[in-house]
Amino acid sequence: MELFTKTLFLCLALALTNGAPASLRSGRNAALPDRCEGIEFDAITPDEKGTTFFFKGPHLWKGYHGSAQPSNEHFKELDDIHNIGHVDAAFRMHNIDNPDKHDHIYFFLDDKVFSYYNHTLEDGYPKQIQDDFPGVPTHLDSAVECPKGECMADSVLFFKGHDVHLYDITTKTVKTKTWSHLPVCTSALRWLEHYYCFHGHNFTRFNPVSGEVNGTYPKDARNYFMGCADFGHGGGYRPRKCSEVKIDAITTDDAGKTYFFAGPIYMRLDTHRDGLHAFPITRAWKEVTNGVDAVFSYTDKIYLIKDDQVYIYKAAAHYTLIEGYPKTVKEELGVEGRVDAAFVCPDDNTVHIIQGQRILYVDLTATPRAVTQNLPLPLDGIDAALCNAKGIDLFKGPQYYHYESPMILAMGRMAPLPENITSTMMGCQD
Numbered sequence: 565m566e567l568f569t570k571t572l573f574l575c576l577a578l579a580l581t582n583g584a585p586a587s588l589r590s591g592r593n594a595a596l597p598d599r600c601e602g603i604e605f606d607a608i609t610p611d612e613k614g615t616t617f618f619f620k621g622p623h624l625w626k627g628y629h630g631s632a633q634p635s636n637e638h639f640k641e642l643d644d645i646h647n648i649g650h651v652d653a654a655f656r657m658h659n660i661d662n663p664d665k666h667d668h669i670y671f672f673l674d675d676k677v678f679s680y681y682n683h684t685l686e687d688g689y690p691k692q693i694q695d696d697f698p699g700v701p702t703h704l705d706s707a708v709e710c711p712k713g714e715c716m717a718d719s720v721l722f723f724k725g726h727d728v729h730l731y732d733i734t735t736k737t738v739k740t741k742t743w744s745h746l747p748v749c750t751s752a753l754r755w756l757e758h759y760y761c762f763h764g765h766n767f768t769r770f771n772p773v774s775g776e777v778n779g780t781y782p783k784d785a786r787n788y789f790m791g792c793a794d795f796g797h798g799g800g801y802r803p804r805k806c807s808e809v810k811i812d813a814i815t816t817d818d819a820g821k822t823y824f825f826a827g828p829i830y831m832r833l834d835t836h837r838d839g840l841h842a843f844p845i846t847r848a849w850k851e852v853t854n855g856v857d858a859v860f861s862y863t864d865k866i867y868l869i870k871d872d873q874v875y876i877y878k879a880a881a882h883y884t885l886i887e888g889y890p891k892t893v894k895e896e897l898g899v900e901g902r903v904d905a906a907f908v909c910p911d912d913n914t915v916h917i918i919q920g921q922r923i924l925y926v927d928l929t930a931t932p933r934a935v936t937q938n939l940p941l942p943l944d945g946i947d948a949a950l951c952n953a954k955g956i957d958l959f960k961g962p963q964y965y966h967y968e969s970p971m972i973l974a975m976g977r978m979a980p981l982p983e984n985i986t987s988t989m990m991g992c993q994d
């Protein structure tokens with residue numbers, strides 16, 4: 565579980581909302597702005613922990629749920645020094661080569677820039693924008709990080725009107741383009757490798773290199789970026805107490821993406837830099853409309869099993885259902901009956917399928933596929949299973965059983981003592 569613990573962080577924003585009445589969640593307090601009424605944000609940025617902050621006037625929202633709070637409780641000096649009660653733009657620096665700047669948050673107010681880390685103003689700030697970001701204009705509309713791979717080099721996009729100033733953080737040079745087809749972005753956010761321009765209470769997703777917009781935009785931010793009672797897009801999911809967690813399936817793919825599934829939603833667990841977030845399963849795997857029983861990853865494919873059907877998706881930028889699927893589990897894997905859980909260990913060709921108190925081995929290189937081993941399992945009622953470099957975890961309700969290897973699992977006549985799922989693992993409330 566160490567890998568998990570190291571790579572996963574609790575999405576505070578999600579956890580804070582559990583059990584709160586809808587009125588409180590959406591911030592319906594007369595004294596405070598309510599983002600569910602449709603707010604144009606001044607700035608949006610994640611912090612170093614992956615919690616996204618939304619700014620409006622002297623207030624901010626921490627995360628995707630919850631009510632407004634005074635900004636100066638979190639970023640005291642913004643108010644002290646400037647006393648104007650708003651920010652023009654904000655972004656989180658992506659600069660792996662420079663740990664003194666990586667993950668620091670930058671705020672822009674008029675002609676000044678403020679750099680924060682761990683919610684503390686850095687020495688020497690505020691500075692003139694010109695001194696820190698030569699060539700970048702004052703009185704910005706918005707800013708967003710753009711790491712190398714998504715932009716040509718580690719960069720920041722600064723928006724002012726319809727102009728975008730692409731600032732290369734290594735060479736400290738600026739290239740200016742005009743994207744008149746995009747609305748004026750009053751705030752901007754990079755989230756899960758995508759780029760969002762916010763305008764009014766809407767947003768438009770754009771390509772950070774070309775500015776191109778693909779798909780139907782604008783969309784209402786309340787349906788996607790905040791938990792509003794009357795809006796929803798997977799936002800209906802509320803993390804439970806860790807003692808009440810029950811997952812249906814879990815898997816880590818070759819690219820290191822870890823997903824768990826529960827009812828109609830999935831959650832990615834490896835994106836700690838952007839927080840933990842629930843989405844409908846159909847967002848990524850649109851043909852899987854009824855939840856899953858078991859999921860496993862093998863080579864560049866993900867196998868989702870529901871009832872007697874298996875859906876195989878090829879993983880690239882998006883998941884694509886392979887032609888001819890779904891097929892029956894019997895036809896694809898040579899296994900009959902409902903599958904409780906399944907896993908493939910890294911660099912292995914065997915899928916281990918758990919059914920009640922049995923564990924079945926199926927060689928994924930054989931044609932046709934057939935069960936090669938059928939062993940007893942000293943456990944029953946397993947919900948989900950995961951194998952990674954640290955070993956195997958078998959999940960049952962809010963607990964899991966850890967085995968060092970498939971061999972030990974196969975030999976084990978006695979179950980190990982269960983351990984409790986924690987907030988750092990699953991974004992639940994301890």
Ligand SMILES: [Ca+2]
Pocket residue numbers: 605606607651652653704705706749750751
């Ligand atoms: Ca702004």
Ligand SMILES: [Ca+2]
Pocket residue numbers: 811812813856857858903904905946947948
């Ligand atoms: Ca299951």
